[in-house]
Amino acid sequence: MSAKALRAVDAFSELRVETRAASVNALSITIRGLCKSFGRREVLRGIDLHVPAGQFVAVVGRSGCGKSTLLRLLVGLDQPTQGQYWFGDGAGKGAPAVRIMFQEPRLLPWASVLGNVEVGLGAGRRSADARERALGTLRAVGLADRRGEWPSVLSGGQKQRVALARALVSNPQVLAFDEPLGALDALTRITMQALLERIWLAQGFTAILVTHDVAEAVRLADRVLVIEDGRVAHDLRVDLPRPREASAAAGAELQGGILRDLLRDAETGDDADVS
Amino acid sequence: MPSSKSTVNRLDGLTQWALPLGIITLWEVGSLAGFIPGRVLPAPTDVIAAGWKLLLGGELVRNIWVSFWRAIVGFAIGGGIGFALGLANGLSRRADRLLDSTLQMVRNIPHLALIPLVILWFGIDEAAKLFLVALGVFFPIYVNTQHGIRSVDPQLIEMGRIYGMSPWTLFWRVILPGALPSVFVGLRYGLGIMWLTLIVAETIAASSGIGYMAMQAREFLLVDVVVLSILIYALLGKLADSVARVLERRCLAWHPAFQNRRGEA
Numbered sequence: 001m002s003a004k005a006l007r008a009v010d011a012f013s014e015l016r017v018e019t020r021a022a023s024v025n026a027l028s029i030t031i032r033g034l035c036k037s038f039g040r041r042e043v044l045r046g047i048d049l050h051v052p053a054g055q056f057v058a059v060v061g062r063s064g065c066g067k068s069t070l071l072r073l074l075v076g077l078d079q080p081t082q083g084q085y086w087f088g089d090g091a092g093k094g095a096p097a098v099r100i101m102f103q104e105p106r107l108l109p110w111a112s113v114l115g116n117v118e119v120g121l122g123a124g125r126r127s128a129d130a131r132e133r134a135l136g137t138l139r140a141v142g143l144a145d146r147r148g149e150w151p152s153v154l155s156g157g158q159k160q161r162v163a164l165a166r167a168l169v170s171n172p173q174v175l176a177f178d179e180p181l182g183a184l185d186a187l188t189r190i191t192m193q194a195l196l197e198r199i200w201l202a203q204g205f206t207a208i209l210v211t212h213d214v215a216e217a218v219r220l221a222d223r224v225l226v227i228e229d230g231r232v233a234h235d236l237r238v239d240l241p242r243p244r245e246a247s248a249a250a251g252a253e254l255q256g257g258i259l260r261d262l263l264r265d266a267e268t269g270d271d272a273d274v275s
Numbered sequence: 276m277p278s279s280k281s282t283v284n285r286l287d288g289l290t291q292w293a294l295p296l297g298i299i300t301l302w303e304v305g306s307l308a309g310f311i312p313g314r315v316l317p318a319p320t321d322v323i324a325a326g327w328k329l330l331l332g333g334e335l336v337r338n339i340w341v342s343f344w345r346a347i348v349g350f351a352i353g354g355g356i357g358f359a360l361g362l363a364n365g366l367s368r369r370a371d372r373l374l375d376s377t378l379q380m381v382r383n384i385p386h387l388a389l390i391p392l393v394i395l396w397f398g399i400d401e402a403a404k405l406f407l408v409a410l411g412v413f414f415p416i417y418v419n420t421q422h423g424i425r426s427v428d429p430q431l432i433e434m435g436r437i438y439g440m441s442p443w444t445l446f447w448r449v450i451l452p453g454a455l456p457s458v459f460v461g462l463r464y465g466l467g468i469m470w471l472t473l474i475v476a477e478t479i480a481a482s483s484g485i486g487y488m489a490m491q492a493r494e495f496l497l498v499d500v501v502v503l504s505i506l507i508y509a510l511l512g513k514l515a516d517s518v519a520r521v522l523e524r525r526c527l528a529w530h531p532a533f534q535n536r537r538g539e540a
Binding site for chain 1: 430431433434435436437438439440448449452453455527528529530531534
């Protein structure tokens with residue numbers, strides 16, 4: 001399985017040269033004073049943020065710090081209580097292509113693997129080249145030979161790759177990840193991280209990754225945001241060359257710093273759930 | 276591979292008939308040996324002979340057809356309305372609040388208790404039987420459809436919304452397939468109620484059909500025809516269930532439960 005995924009990674013590095021120009025397609029994200037409360041509980045207390053087009057941002061924080069809420073607001077699943085956000089210069093025609101990938105694959109059990117990828121095409125599902133595009137994306141995540149199977153026979157990592165293909169098939173301008181690798185085993189995670197990085201390099205979309213895993217954040221992102229008490233507490237750049245190695249020593253120091261920050265806060269808080 | 280699979284399936288298909296055939300053999304032997312008096316239970320061969328006679332007279336086919344027609348039409352009416360209301364109340368909170376508690380109240384009346392009223396309303400016309408069958412079938416289909424729609428994974432619905440599915444697409448691609456396993460439970464349960472209702476209705480108030488044939492035979496002490504009628508009901512019930520099972524297996528091929536069964540066989 002991992003061999004197949006690696007082959008998929010190769011397929012993407014070939015794509016990279018020709019499609020790096022596609023990053024023109026990516027949109028910046030601007031957030032101003034974003035607040036969200038659920039009843040009397042304030043989850044986000046004023047987020048201000050600008051993410052340049054094509055940047056890979058990781059958002060880390062303790063559980064319940066509001067990082068997933070931020071993501072849900074950005075993809076339009078929830079409405080902010082206050083503040084606003086926009087993509088690009090805010091004057092874009094039509095809805096921006098924002099996609100999200102969850103911790104659960106959320107595949108339709110009654111659709112084949114290929115059918116699930118086609119869901120990502122939305123209304124374009126009926127166009128003539130729909131099948132071809134879906135198949136191409138499925139090939140890119142290394143699952144073209146499983147196209148006709150039901151999702152229930154796939155492994156956890158394979159299901160997430162199908163979910164990734166579904167998110168990618170419509171060439172998103174912004175792709176949000178809500179702990180997409182959280183439920184996978186360590187080895188599958190490493191392969192998936194490499195796959196994510198390659199695909200991001202190839203397609204050039206703006207990526208926001210919410211994760212518990214600081215190592216994963218440093219491994220993948222250009223910039224790591226630490227959220228505490230509903231605010232951006234730290235905003236750190238990760239200037240490491242790409243493609244990155246899973247065990248790059250250069251990232252270790254940064255990782256340690258972020259972890260220390262999180263743990264210090266955890267001691268003062270009541271919830272020390274940090275991975 | 277496919278040939279070996281079909282052989283296995285054929286063997287599997289034979290297994291389920293072993294017990295009924297065994298019982299019939301014992302019954303025949305018991306009758307021949309004189310353990311079972313013919314007045315109580317005629318031998319299977321006598322039942323078959325009676326069936327053959329009725330078949331030649333055309334009476335059997337006519338009665339089976341009449342019963343079959345009543346079952347299908349009553350099921351289509353009751354099941355159709357039950358499915359439609361189940362969809363409406365599963366999808367819309369407002370419709371649910373308006374209708375559900377009334378329907379649940381009516382559901383608690385055994386529909387066969389309405390027979391005297393139904394005879395007063397419709398006499399012993401076709402309408403009486405169709406009404407009873409439709410009413411009996413309505414509730415299992417309604418309840419299970421509603422439950423199926425309600426229990427569709429909300430995460431999948433959210434996913435559908437994010438991917439820009441229109442309400443119509445969301446219904447066809449996500450909600451309906453998700454509700455289907457539950458709808459099939461209702462379908463099979465409804466089929467059982469369908470035959471039960473029909474038997475009672477035809478026995479009490481009818482001038483044709485298998486139940487009527489059995490009651491007529493009782494008057495003339497033709498025990499073999501009575502037993503024949505009961506066996507025909509059993510076979511028709513089995514037939515309906517088999518059709519439902521085939522449909523279920525077709526429509527729910529994605530479901531792990533059905534994949535495993537195929538794998539084992």
